[in-house]
Amino acid sequence: MTTINDNYLKLKAGYLFPEIARRVNVFAEANPNASIIKLGIGDVTEPLPQACLDAMTQAVKDMGDRATFKGYGPEQGYLWLREKIAKYDFQARGCEVDASEIFVSDGAKCDNGNILDIFGKNNVIAVTDPVYPVYVDTNVMAGHTGECNEKGEYEGLVYLPVTAENNFIAEIPSQKVDLIYLCYPNNPTGAVATKEYLKQWVDYAKAHGSIIFFDAAYEAFITDSTLPHSIYEIEGARDCAIEFRSFSKNAGFTGTRCAYTVLPKTLTAKANDGSDVELWKLWNRRQCTKFNGVSYIVQRGAEAVYSEEGQAQIQELVSFYLGNAKIICEELTKAGLSVYGGINSPYVWVKTPNNLSSWDFFDLLLEKANVVGTPGSGFGAAGEGYFRISAFNSRANVEEAMKRIIEKM
Numbered sequence: 001m002t003t004i005n006d007n008y009l010k011l012k013a014g015y016l017f018p019e020i021a022r023r024v025n026v027f028a029e030a031n032p033n034a035s036i037i038k039l040g041i042g043d044v045t046e047p048l049p050q051a052c053l054d055a056m057t058q059a060v061k062d063m064g065d066r067a068t069f070k071g072y073g074p075e076q077g078y079l080w081l082r083e084k085i086a087k088y089d090f091q092a093r094g095c096e097v098d099a100s101e102i103f104v105s106d107g108a109k110c111d112n113g114n115i116l117d118i119f120g121k122n123n124v125i126a127v128t129d130p131v132y133p134v135y136v137d138t139n140v141m142a143g144h145t146g147e148c149n150e151k152g153e154y155e156g157l158v159y160l161p162v163t164a165e166n167n168f169i170a171e172i173p174s175q176k177v178d179l180i181y182l183c184y185p186n187n188p189t190g191a192v193a194t195k196e197y198l199k200q201w202v203d204y205a206k207a208h209g210s211i212i213f214f215d216a217a218y219e220a221f222i223t224d225s226t227l228p229h230s231i232y233e234i235e236g237a238r239d240c241a242i243e244f245r246s247f248s249k250n251a252g253f254t255g256t257r258c259a260y261t262v263l264p265k266t267l268t269a270k271a272n273d274g275s276d277v278e279l280w281k282l283w284n285r286r287q288c289t290k291f292n293g294v295s296y297i298v299q300r301g302a303e304a305v306y307s308e309e310g311q312a313q314i315q316e317l318v319s320f321y322l323g324n325a326k327i328i329c330e331e332l333t334k335a336g337l338s339v340y341g342g343i344n345s346p347y348v349w350v351k352t353p354n355n356l357s358s359w360d361f362f363d364l365l366l367e368k369a370n371v372v373g374t375p376g377s378g379f380g381a382a383g384e385g386y387f388r389i390s391a392f393n394s395r396a397n398v399e400e401a402m403k404r405i406i407e408k409m
Contacts, residue, residue, distance in 0.1 A: 077104025190341015
């Protein structure tokens with residue numbers, strides 16, 4: 001008889017964002033005249049930068065000419081894109097990253113889950129709490145956890161609480177962990193990490209033979225010049241860290257799909273016999289076996305991000321969304337709510353009023369203000385009593401949403 005991967009049965013009833021969509025759909029069907037403003041899922045709303053659009057348009061024309069047509073491309077990504085990524089995103093900031101260490105993909109979300117393919121099942125895994133759900137759920141699917149308790153915590157994971165009391169910065173664990181998920185600027189709390197803080201993690205990882213998975217999907221939103229954009233700005237990080245990045249939020253590629261992972265060739269982990277194995281070789285084999293690469297058209301669009309026009313246009317996009325975040329922070333603060341994030345991040349983390357649960361506040365905003373956010377408890381037990389509001393929407397919708405929330409508070 002055919003059997004299933006029983007690890008999927010451990011997953012909570014529904015992935016957070018589909019559950020939000022389900023509740024919104026139920027409300028919309030019952031209230032067809034309601035004008036719902038969605039500030040929940042971190043999906044962009046503004047058009048692609050013109051430089052990217054022009055490059056992709058030309059790439060489509062290339063595909064219509066035998067002389068310039070492209071079939072299968074390199075599984076790692078075209079070299080002309082990887083060289084620009086290495087130059088502008090890393091070498092310009094003093095990071096020792098070579099184009100050969102960059103793997104272009106169709107999403108940082110995918111890479112964060114797929115990277116587990118090259119690691120063993122007996123690693124001790126640490127995640128912050130609250131946390132981007134993909135980090136946890138993909139480990140559950142891979143069989144790296146036990147069952148889920150009543151608080152939503154999975155047996156076998158080490159949870160590092162981040163709350164207002166510790167300024168949403170996780171403490172370095174006292175116990176040994178093998179794989180560590182860090183995301184800065186943080187999703188969902190909007191917190192940022194200093195070089196001094198990341199140096200503590202790098203020192204810990206090197207001392208314990210650990211690997212850091214560093215999700216830098218929101219680095220473009222950092223405006224404070226003292227903050228690091230990449231973990232490779234930290235001395236020693238090449239020996240203990242893998243970094244994930246995306247074009248989704250800085251260049252609006254959520255529907256276009258392009259991202260990349262940086263895996264230093266110097267990075268190793270242990271085989272069962274105790275020997276050191278180069279992780280680059282394993283990831284390269286994994287990608288060549290399971291992935292056929294991102295389309296030529298999309299990669300040309302991503303390359304245009306690094307043109308003079310592209311850089312100016314994505315900065316306009318980032319500034320626009322940060323402007324939305326500033327409005328959200330200011331208006332909710334005026335309303336008497338405690339707000340965090342929203343300065344070097346497109347996310348605002350809000351303490352729910354009157355001791356409301358995260359989901360009760362979600363329902364209240366949806367029903368009373370017709371505004372959708374994300375319940376903090378959906379990101380983990382320590383997220384209970386908080387609420388995430390995304391700055392990814394039009395200026396008019398953000399202003400209207402804040403007006404409605406303030407009127408209904």
